Structures are given as structure tokens and as C-alpha cells.
Amino acid sequence: MIYDAANAHAFLEAFRFIGDHPGFLAHKALQQLELSGAAIGLGAAVALPIGIVLGHLHRGANIAIGASILGRALPIIVLIAFFLTVLGIGFINNMAALAVLATGPMLTNAYDGIDGVDRDVVEAARGMGMSRLQLLRRVELPLATPLLFTGIRVAAVTVVATAPIAAIAGGGGLGDIIVNQASYRLEGVLGASYCVMALSAGSWLLLLTLQKAMTPRALRSTMVPGTGDDRRELL
Amino acid sequence: MRAHWGDTLQPRLVEHVELTLIAVSLGFLFAFGLALLSHRIRVIEQPIALAAALIYTIPSVAAFLVLLPVYGVSTTTIVIPLTGYSLVILYPNIVAGLRAAPQDVLEAARGMGLTSGQVLTRVELPLALPAIIGGLRIAVVSTVSIATIAALIGGKGLGGPIFLALQEPTPFRTEIYSAGGLVVALALACDLVLVGAKRSLIRWTR
Numbered sequence: 499m500i501y502d503a504a505n506a507h508a509f510l511e512a513f514r515f516i517g518d519h520p521g522f523l524a525h526k527a528l529q530q531l532e533l534s535g536a537a538i539g540l541g542a543a544v545a546l547p548i549g550i551v552l553g554h555l556h557r558g559a560n561i562a563i564g565a566s567i568l569g570r571a572l573p574i575i576v577l578i579a580f581f582l583t584v585l586g587i588g589f590i591n592n593m594a595a596l597a598v599l600a601t602g603p604m605l606t607n608a609y610d611g612i613d614g615v616d617r618d619v620v621e622a623a624r625g626m627g628m629s630r631l632q633l634l635r636r637v638e639l640p641l642a643t644p645l646l647f648t649g650i651r652v653a654a655v656t657v658v659a660t661a662p663i664a665a666i667a668g669g670g671g672l673g674d675i676i677v678n679q680a681s682y683r684l685e686g687v688l689g690a691s692y693c694v695m696a697l698s699a700g701s702w703l704l705l706l707t708l709q710k711a712m713t714p715r716a717l718r719s720t721m722v723p724g725t726g727d728d729r730r731e732l733l
Numbered sequence: 734m735r736a737h738w739g740d741t742l743q744p745r746l747v748e749h750v751e752l753t754l755i756a757v758s759l760g761f762l763f764a765f766g767l768a769l770l771s772h773r774i775r776v777i778e779q780p781i782a783l784a785a786a787l788i789y790t791i792p793s794v795a796a797f798l799v800l801l802p803v804y805g806v807s808t809t810t811i812v813i814p815l816t817g818y819s820l821v822i823l824y825p826n827i828v829a830g831l832r833a834a835p836q837d838v839l840e841a842a843r844g845m846g847l848t849s850g851q852v853l854t855r856v857e858l859p860l861a862l863p864a865i866i867g868g869l870r871i872a873v874v875s876t877v878s879i880a881t882i883a884a885l886i887g888g889k890g891l892g893g894p895i896f897l898a899l900q901e902p903t904p905f906r907t908e909i910y911s912a913g914g915l916v917v918a919l920a921l922a923c924d925l926v927l928v929g930a931k932r933s934l935i936r937w938t939r
Contacts, residue, residue: 695799
């Protein structure tokens with residue numbers, strides 16, 4: 499598992515490996531996307547409601563900051579190893595570990611988005627007689643779309659990029675090749691690494707495009723590409 | 734944990750701190766230079782930000798492995814990706830910080846006869862400090878965390894004992910918990926130090 503030697507030719511031979519095994523690599527990539535999708539879904543189901551409710555109540559700013567710092571401080575390999583000792587090898591363990599990773603950016607950005615909605619706008623909506631639920635559904639959520647999506651995008655890319663490590667604990671996907679130098683040799687490992695890079699950059703671009711399409715026209719100029727949760731640390 | 738402290742955990746912890754320090758310092762130097770440059774030449778800011786965001790999507794495992802045939806099993810192979818990640822985290826924060834100085838403050842400074850260099854060192858940089866330290870917090874915490882994966886290359890740092898433990902048919906829990914706990918504790922300790930530095934350096938916000 500720990501690599502302690504390398505040959506310089508592998509760099510180019512890796513491309514030949516990709517050319518020789520396109521079907522196999524696509525199958526592994528799909529497996530990885532399945533695991534990532536499940537983890538992002540689970541993370542979103544936990545993080546988004548918490549972030550939205552806390553943001554709506556303007557309470558728990560410390561929880562939001564804490565989630566962002568803690569989410570970065572927990573190394574995936576530690577999470578996987580930890581869940582491995584609790585949940586055993588397999589899909590569930592990896593999904594749980596990756597989901598923990600996904601909650602940080604989603605919770606922080608959801609909180610920021612809802613909490614940051616202009617107070618005057620909220621007052622005006624209240625004055626028009628909107629109930630709490632209407633306020634959330636028709637004012638706060640639409641205005642928070644850019645940040646909600648930023649959180650989902652950052653979480654998704656983090657999960658897709660980290661998922662190969664899950665192969666250590668039986669997660670499957672392209673990581674299966676990466677952690678198995680004995681069978682696939684360094685060129686296979688590198689070929690799979692190239693694919694992982696393409697997959698993660700591709701999902702980033704796809705989600706950015708989707709985000710642009712789904713953001714209300716008036717808010718599009720406020721979108722910044724970036725690493726996502728750098729904003730809240732500014733204060 | 735005590736049984737493994739001297740022979741495994743302590744040297745791995747020192748390696749981990751070294752890797753983090755080298756990577757964040759280098760990343761900060763590059764990010765600071767780039768940020769100053771794009772503060773002067775505004776047009777290059779967007780392309781750099783986009784490139785930074787794309788670099789950030791590179792999975793760490795892949796980054797380490799791709800450099801392996803080029804630099805072999807060496808500190809260089811580990812430090813380049815770690816530096817890259819801290820650079821792309823720091824750059825947007827420093828740029829945002831430099832932009833934080835209000836327009837009328839800048840005009841007042843110019844009106845007092847400050848040259849553009851003086852405006853930078855006496856007005857813009859002090860006002861950028863909160864954002865810069867905020868960026869450093871994220872960069873340090875992330876680097877400590879990603880450096881764990883760096884153990885893939887040669888087993889350096891606190892990730893080493895974890896990867897070794899995972900190779901066993903029945904993973905050793907003590908090594909996973911102690912090394913893993915140390916990584917998280919190290920990250921949070923660095924964060925606390927930076928929060929303290931921010932409080933003592935930036936008194937005007939209190």
C-alpha cells in the first residue's frame with residue numbers, strides 16, 4: 499500500500515494502460531460515482547436541514563464555523579479507519595466516512611446563505627404577512643441558492659476526489675486499481691489516477707454549469723468560483 | 734499509546750509538523766506574491782482564481798502518485814501537492830483581504846500624500862490581516878489533514894502508522910485511534926494558535 503519505489507517511464511505508460519482498458523476503467527469510475535452519490539445524498543440529508551434551520555433562526559454561528567473547521571481537520575483515512583473498526587469493511591463504512599466529509603461545506607454554506615439574506619428583505623416579507631414557512635420557501639431559499647449550491651458543489655467534488663481512498667476498506671471504484679500496485683503495476687495505478695483527476699475536474703465543471711443554470715438570473719453575478727468555504731473566515 | 738510514543742508516534746508527529754510547515758510557508762509565499770500581483774493588475778485575478786479552483790479539484794492521492802515517477806520517493810513529491818493546495822486556499826483570501834480597505838480610507842491615505850507602496854504597507858496590508866489569518870487557518874488545518882494521505886509515499890508522517898495498520902487482516906485499533914487522534918489534535922491545536930494570533934494582532938476589531 500505504501501509506495502517506496504518508482505520508475506520514470508510509468509508516467510507515459512499509464513496512458514497506454516488507459517487505452518488498453520477503457521471498459522474496465524469506465525466500470526470502476528461508475529462504481530466510484532455510485533459510492534460518491536450515496537455519500538453526498540446522505541451528507542446532504544443531514545447537513546442541509548440543520549444549516550437551513552440554524553440560518554433561519556440566526557442561531558448557532560459557532561456550529562457552522564465549527565463544522566467547516568472540523569470537516570477539514572478530520573483526515574479521510576482516519577475516518578475510514580475509524581468506521582472500519584466500528585462498521586466493518588464495505589459500502590456502508592465508506593459511505594458513512596465520505597458523508598461526514600460532505601457535511602462540513604454543505605452545513606456551513608447553507609447556514610451562511612440563509613443567515614446572510616438581507617434583513618430588510620426579510621422584514622418586508624414579514625410585513626406582507628408571510629408565515630415562517632412561506633418566508634423560508636419563497637424568500638430565503640431562493641436568495642440563498644448560490645451559496646447552497648456552492649456548498650453542494652464543494653462537498654461533491656471533495657467526495658469524488660476522496661472516494662479512491664475508500665478502496666482500502668473495500669469501497670471499490672478506481673481506488674481498487676490505485677491501492678493494488680501488485681496487480682496493476684505503477685502504470686495502472688497512474689492511469690487510474692489520471693482518470694480520478696478527470697472525473698473530479700469533470701464533476702466540478704458539470705456542477706458549476708448546473709449551478710449557473712439553476713441560479714435565479716438576478717443573482718448570477720454574485721457567483722464566484724472558488725474553494726467555497728473561504729468566505730466565512732473573513733470576519 | 735505510551736508504548737508506541739518513542740519509537741513510532743513521536744518521530745511521525747515531528748515529520749508531520751515539518752511537512753505542514755514547509756508546505757504552508759511555501760504556499761503562503763507564492764500566494765502572497767500572486768495576490769500582490771493581481772492586486773496591481775486586476776485582469777489576471779479571474780483567470781488565476783479559476784485555475785486555483787481547478788487545482789483544488791485534483792484528488793490528493795492522484796497528485797502524490799502522479800509526481801512519484803518524476804521525483805521518486807522524496808519530500809519533493811509530498812511537498813509539491815501540499816504547497817499547491819495551501820496556495821489555492823490562501824490566494825482568494827489574501828486577494829479578498831487586500832480588497833477590504835474601504836474606498837474613502839484609501840482616498841484619505843492618498844490625500845495625506847502616501848505613495849502607493851506606503852498605502853499598501855500601512856493601510857491595505859494591516860486591513861487585510863483578518864482575512865489573511867482566516868485563510869491561514871483553513872490552509873493549515875487542511876494541510877495537516879491532507880498530509881496524512883502523503884504517507885502513501887514512503888510512509889512519512891502520522892498517516893504512516895495508519896496505512897500500516899490498515900494493511901493487516903485485522904486492523905490494529907490502537908494505532909488507528911492514537912495516530913488518527915494525534916492528527917486531529919494537531920490540526921485543532923494549530924487552529925487555536927492562529928485564532929490566538931489573530932486576537933493579539935488585530936486589536937481594533939475588539
